[in-house]
Amino acid sequence: MAKYLSFKVVLMSFVFTCVGVGFMTAAIPVGAQVAKETKIIRTGSTKNLKLESVKARKANGYLQVQVTLINDSSRTVEFNYRFRWLDEAGFKLAEESWQPARLFPGQSYDFEGVAGEVSATDFSIELNGMN
Numbered sequence: 001m002a003k004y005l006s007f008k009v010v011l012m013s014f015v016f017t018c019v020g021v022g023f024m025t026a027a028i029p030v031g032a033q034v035a036k037e038t039k040i041i042r043t044g045s046t047k048n049l050k051l052e053s054v055k056a057r058k059a060n061g062y063l064q065v066q067v068t069l070i071n072d073s074s075r076t077v078e079f080n081y082r083f084r085w086l087d088e089a090g091f092k093l094a095e096e097s098w099q100p101a102r103l104f105p106g107q108s109y110d111f112e113g114v115a116g117e118v119s120a121t122d123f124s125i126e127l128n129g130m131n
Helices: 001-020
Strands: 039-043 049-059 062-071 077-087 090-097 099-103 108-114 122-129
Touching: 001 049, 049 122, 062 099, 062 122, 099 108
Parallel strands: 039 122
Antiparallel strands: 049 062, 062 108, 077 090, 077 099, 077 122
């Protein structure tokens, strides 16, 4: 009994360690609001882009994501964005090409992405500020 309990403790420690360092990636709950900032990779000057919502669902077997950003500043913000699609194990399947966008003060912007493969179960969004 003690060996079995020790094995469970070691196994659970391994699982929690892997999750903590990002070795395991859980697929997003389809059709649900996603923990917003956990999906965003920011570079450049993007601090004034407030992430209003991130939604995901399966459409004809393909992962579809909808994002809403708001320019929280008093100046125009220019940036690029792209989606990075991941499989169930967290491996990168594909990256889309960069898309340019410009938001005026207080303006909101909705954009969508659809994975190119049905094996995509997770994603991240890259924002690259240009000013």
